[in-house]
Amino acid sequence: MALILVATDMLTLMLTTSIFNIGTSLMGPSTSTLVSKNASGTQGASIGLMRSFGSLGRIVGPVAGGVLYDIHMDIPYMTGAVTLLVLAILSLYLLERYEKPLTRHAKPATD
Structure with a gap:
């Protein structure tokens, strides 16, 4: 989002906006999966809340952006970029909580 600030012409603005939209x-889908897999209650209620x-x-954002x-x-x-940076750092910090060790479901081969 911070790249949008450096856009000096229409081509640069379209490129930076495209990068933002792809991200x-x-x-x-990854957010929905994360919420679904880590739901403490029912998955439907967790997805609905998300x-x-x-x-x-989407209601408050445009109003706040206009102000x-x-x-x-x-x-x-700048506010959006700082918010995303803070949330990225927070998610890296909390990543350990959601990581689960890999387990093998296959039985070891016996000779």
């Missing part, structure tokens, strides 16, 4: 598209917060973000844009046109992009 967002790849994130959707989707509800996604919808809430920040009124302050300065670069602030929404």
Whole structure:
């Protein structure tokens, strides 16, 4: 998202926006899988809650972005970039919690 700030012409803006959209598209299925696999209750309720917060973000996000844009046109992009950076660091920190050791289901060969 921070790359959008350096876009000086239409081609660069289209390229940086494309990179952002590809990343967002790849994130959707992996997020659903992560929530589904680590659900403490029912998977349906967990996915529903995740989707509800996604919808809430699509409602609040543009409003907040508009308010920040009124302050300065670069602030929404900087805020998004900082938020993504903080969440990336947090996810790396919490990654150990979700990693599970590999187990083999096959029986060892006997001679």
